[in-house]
Amino acid sequence: MAGGPGSALSQAPRQTSAAPRTSGVLRAALAVARKELGESFRDRQTLLYTFVLPLCMYPAMFWVMVQGVLVVQGQKQARDVTIGVVAAAETAEAARDQLTLDEEGRGRIEVIALPPETSQESEVIAELIEAEEADALLFLPEARSDADPAALFFDSTSSQSETARGRVVSALEAWALELRQEAADARDIDPAALEPILVQTRKINPSKDEGALVLSLLLPMLLVVMCVLGAFFPAVDLTAGEKERQTAETTLLLPIPRLGLHLGKIFAVCATSMIAATLNLLALGLSAGHLLGQLAGLGDGAPKVELPLGALLAIAPLAALFAFFVSAALTGVASLAASFKEGQALLGPVQMLFMLPAMATNLPGMELTASTAWIPVVNVSLAFRGLLVGSASAGPLLICALSLTAAALLAIWFSVRLLSSEEVSLSSETIPMARLLRILRSR
Amino acid sequence: MTDSTSASAIRAEGLAKTFHDPQRGVVEAVKGVDLDCRKGEIFGLLGPNGAGKTTTLRMLSTILAPTSGRALIDGIDVAEDPLEVRRRLGFLSGSTGLYPRLTGRETLRYFGRLHGLEGDDLEAAIARAFDAFDLHAFGDGRCEALSTGQKQRVSIARAVLHDPPVLILDEPTTGLDIMASSDMIQFIDSRREAGTCVLFSTHILSEAERLCDRIGIVYDGRMLAGGSLDELRAITGKEWLEEIFRELVQRADAGEGAA
Known part of the structure; x- marks a missing residue:
């Protein structure tokens, strides 16, 4: 065996397949995404955060809250x-x-x-x-x-x-x-x-605008939080979870381009993130209207909260870019972990990197400008708020789109780079963050 | 060993793999393996744990990229066209797990589709696999609920669904009970008649003796010797495979060149 006809091999023509390549990168990515989504939706945690939470928890939570407030108020009034x-x-x-x-x-x-x-x-x-x-x-x-x-x-x-x-x-x-x-x-x-001076205050804004203001404090934050939470479990499941289940090798044997494989995973995580965010926004929008209506007794002065379909549709492209950004970043970081538990531990601080800037956008005076539109996370939250209250203008929105596109592409590169690394994809130990830079720079 | 590259289903020359280990620094897992397996042949890689068998098989199946050297699977270069190599390959090891939340049928359908099977052809291939590996009783249950032996049968069906000309099996009987292990040995034997080239690694000498047309002895990342059992006897002057193995390892440790 050793010392065999090596020279013959070296001189052999480099044969490649003549068969047509039917699996393009995109086609492969969609096939992988479809399978991963199907599998994810059989995972209890993913189901809980993607579907059950928005569809059941919000209405139930708000109903309990409203009833609780009404009961407490009634008891107070009835008290001797x-x-x-x-x-x-x-x-x-x-x-x-x-x-x-x-x-x-x-x-x-x-x-x-x-x-x-x-x-x-x-x-x-x-x-x-x-x-x-x-x-x-x-x-x-x-x-x-x-x-x-x-x-x-x-x-x-x-x-x-x-x-x-x-x-x-x-x-x-x-x-x-x-x-x-x-x-x-x-x-x-x-x-x-x-009365020496009789003051009558009258609102000049329709009550509908007050409702939009209330939603503008809730929904942008929720968009960011639910994109992150929606991506969290699938990102860990499709990377660290795959290593833990010993299916990483199986996946690497798939007869598809590796780029398609990695993109497929990111697509699946992103789809879950977007579904979770969309359902949460719709559920909260509808529930909040019901909540405020009940609390204010639906009087003339009560804020009128309607589902802001126009703003939801307008924010959709930016939200999709943001979901790609979040999903790719979380998938990349989770791929460093060797087990589901370690993946969750790694993503804990990372999710705060998204949530804290979103919380900061609720500070007084924060609005979408040509400057804030460049800051990922902050920009999508402020853009959504601007669209909800009708103060968003085209220039900052365009900058916001450019910034999120760049962030999403960078995160996808980061994630694909890590997923392509043999050290990351097959490691039986969690890779320390200190080695991250070396892996990213390696060939 | 033949000089003819056209008869080779698996061919490797100077295949090497180096890892960077944080604790041990640079590790040479495979130090230049030459290999030639022909169509319709069963070739066994025999070696102790850590000899480099798994790394070699992973390079041949494109899971790992070689640091140096060259390998062809069914005439296709693993480094230049890994995608086409994967299309012509069936690979199975103890760590190629099944997707637990998919059923056996869904697993086969997923792999079949990605191998280019569609519609009636795909369903016919799945039906054949169900018959061949007797999956009917459990093939529509989720893989996570299957026994080890049932999982093994689904895994084999997954590996050969697209009828690959080359089959690489990494310690295929490890962890299996007697019945499942026996099934696996019968399966490997049956592939010879189908004209498939089977390369498998093992550290169970009796398996290698029973199944292999030729055997390669791997130790410390090198192929110490390769050939039929008779050829290995001639090289070492020993009768039994265990003695042959010991003799070759002792020679390697003593610094004598491989045969």
Whole structure:
């Protein structure tokens, strides 16, 4: 065997296949992506984050939240409270009449008259509240507007005392209106004349814009977070998970170009990321409208939240570029790990690199400009916000697209470079980040 | 060994592989292996663990790129056209696992499609594989739920679905029970009649003696000797394969050249 006809081999013509190459890189990538997606959707964690979470969790979570808030509010209103009133006898009696007026759906207010010499020192009042003699104390030196102002003492750390405060303030406002009406009638003047400056505030924006503003604080952040979370498990599963399952060698034997194989994996991760982000945005958009509508009682002034289909369609191309960027980056980093667990540990800090800039875009004053449009992650979040509130302009959006395209291509190069490395694709140990640069530079 | 390259299904010359290991530095796993396997021949690579058998087979199957040297599979250069090599090759080892979330049928369909089989041809090939390897009872269940022997049968079916002219098997019986191991040996034997070139590695001497037309002894990254059992006897003057193996290894350790 050794020393065989080596020279014959060296001189042999270099034969290559004449068979037509039916598997182009793209075709191969799509075939791999289809198989990987099918397999991913049989993985419980991927299913949970891609489908179950947005389709079930958000509506359920919001429904529970709304019902919880409504129940708590109802319980607060139905709660009986005790108010200690410190005033002259006549005023205390008038206050009792006003405070104990029945209101439908509200608990009873019990008024106890306290001696006029009761101290206004906080410690004394705190002792009274702690002793549960009263939930709040109302000092009414005189029931007329030209007297000293009324003082209401309550414990802001006590839910009962806080409820009592709200009920007293509401009752006093009604009483004040009544007193003003009486005074105006006595002088035969318009009650409004007793207000030196009467301010009426009116919104000039439609309530729909307020809804868009609310969504602009939620959806851009969610777009980034769900793209990352949607890509997280498939990225680990298709790289480190493959090594752990000992199918990496099987995959490398596929009769397709290696570039197609690696791109196929990135496509599959990206598709999962986009599906997760889309379903989450739709679910949250619809759920948020329902939530705000219920909380505001659908009054005239309530923000009107509608699913921003126009903004969703407009952000789709940028979101797709962002999903490619995230998917390729996560796939590349996860490929360094030798097991699923180590892959998750490696991607933990990496996902924060995407989420923190997205959180920063909620800082006051952050908006899409020609400068911020160059910063990946920040730009897609700000662009989405701009599209939601209608402030995005073409120039920054174009820069945003260029920046995300460059970031996605760089991340794809990074990922393919790592996946193509024998050291990475077949290693039985997790590759330290310190060796990353050497692998990227190796031939 | 023939001089005719046209009769060679697997041919390697000076095949070498060097790794960079963080702890050990540069490691020469394979130090220039020459190999010639003909069509319809069963060739066994015999050697201890760490001899370089798996690395050699991985280079021949394009999983690893050779650091130097040249190899042809069915006349195709592994470095120049690895894609075409993979099309003409069936490869199986203990670490070529099955996709656990796919069924056996889905696995065969996936590989068949990528090998260019489509429509009725693909389904007919799958049906033949189901019959040949008796997959009917479990072939539509997910691979993760199969026993080791059942997985092995699906893996073999996957490796030969496209009827490759060359089959490379890396320690194919390792980890198998007696029945599965016996099935595998029968399968390898059957490929000879089909005209397939089978190159397989093993450290089980009885397997090599029973199956192989020719045997290559690999040690420390080198091919110490190769030929039929009679040729190896003539080279070493020993009767049994175990003695032959020991003699060649001792000569190599003593610094004597390979035969």
